[in-house]
Amino acid sequence: MRIGILTAGGDCPGINATIRGVCKTAINHYGMEVMGIHSGFQGLLTKDVELFTESSLSGLLNLGGTMLGTSREKPFKKNGVMSDVDKPALIEKNAKELGLDCIVCIGGNGTQKTAAKFAARGMNIVGVPKTIDNDIWGTDFSFGFDTAVSIATDAIDRLHSTASSHKRVMVIEVMGHKAGWIALYSGMAGGGDVILIPEIPYDIHNIGRTILNRLKKGKPYSIVVVAEGIQTDGKKRAAEYIAQEVEYETGIETRETVLGYIQRGGSPTPFDRNLSTRMGGHATELIANGQFGRMITLKGNEIDSMPLEEVAGKLKLVTEECDLVVQGRRMGICFG
Ligand code: F6P
Numbered sequence: 001m002r003i004g005i006l007t008a009g010g011d012c013p014g015i016n017a018t019i020r021g022v023c024k025t026a027i028n029h030y031g032m033e034v035m036g037i038h039s040g041f042q043g044l045l046t047k048d049v050e051l052f053t054e055s056s057l058s059g060l061l062n063l064g065g066t067m068l069g070t071s072r073e074k075p076f077k078k079n080g081v082m083s084d085v086d087k088p089a090l091i092e093k094n095a096k097e098l099g100l101d102c103i104v105c106i107g108g109n110g111t112q113k114t115a116a117k118f119a120a121r122g123m124n125i126v127g128v129p130k131t132i133d134n135d136i137w138g139t140d141f142s143f144g145f146d147t148a149v150s151i152a153t154d155a156i157d158r159l160h161s162t163a164s165s166h167k168r169v170m171v172i173e174v175m176g177h178k179a180g181w182i183a184l185y186s187g188m189a190g191g192g193d194v195i196l197i198p199e200i201p202y203d204i205h206n207i208g209r210t211i212l213n214r215l216k217k218g219k220p221y222s223i224v225v226v227a228e229g230i231q232t233d234g235k236k237r238a239a240e241y242i243a244q245e246v247e248y249e250t251g252i253e254t255r256e257t258v259l260g261y262i263q264r265g266g267s268p269t270p271f272d273r274n275l276s277t278r279m280g281g282h283a284t285e286l287i288a289n290g291q292f293g294r295m296i297t298l299k300g301n302e303i304d305s306m307p308l309e310e311v312a313g314k315l316k317l318v319t320e321e322c323d324l325v326v327q328g329r330r331m332g333i334c335f336g
Contacts, residue, residue, distance in 0.1 A: 004100040014273065021279065039070060045082060049098060126293075127295035138311050149186045152182055155186075156190025167252070173228055173237060180229070183195055195226075196227065294307055
């Protein structure tokens, strides 16, 4: 059996560990051949591939980014390169010519949606969820999230000492356009006083009152953690907008920090390395068992899978019932 593997969408720590998990299991345990596809679905349009050997899989466990390269090519959308071509049909033809019996798609929501469409057309495909945003439906966690949360938490820890020295409010913006998981987890782990996420509407006066109440209690500095996707004036970045509004509301000197792509770069945490290894290995097991059209999931501490069609088009968002929100509210943390 020969399987193809691709990585699509934004990169994220743990992708290489997942490639290693899939391919080493395939070669060592199942005696399969593995072909790496470069630059996501784009590589399937142009047959840009490499045949993996065990030695090409060395040094991947702790390596950031993706050794296969990635792209945001969406073959079911009529734009970008080769827009005049029937891309899904070309990809199916190329996969056949390359002798691929199944394709493993490591990617986020967009990639899983594309994979579901190919699965519906009869292609043998298995998805592995990847995103620092942790917003993929059906899995408790995706690899990359733990790493992003640790980087963001470290940044918040560092802001505490400078905020306290200068008696300032520090606003830090972390990633998350639609889902506030990184802001919630790093904000709680870093002891944020205000945590703003796209899922929970905020009242700037309430945020101002929270910060002034802290001042009254002898805490002249505050940390505000915001997800990039919260409501703003539509012109400024979330951190800049909130910092300006907070300074206006409280009269306290306020500074902003945008963490940006640092959250996505570098080595995965041990948790993400092991999650990637497990998800990758189980993806290969699905293929060996002929269970196609499914995405690997983590439920509790168990690796499972679910049909791609159930994942496609949905988002896993933070809710008020989420235990960290409940506990945070009980402890007086302001969510808006
Ligand atoms: O991977 C998801 C994500 O990190 C989002 O949180 C972020 O907004 C987005 O990617 C930005 O990525 P790019 O600039 O590569 O599109």
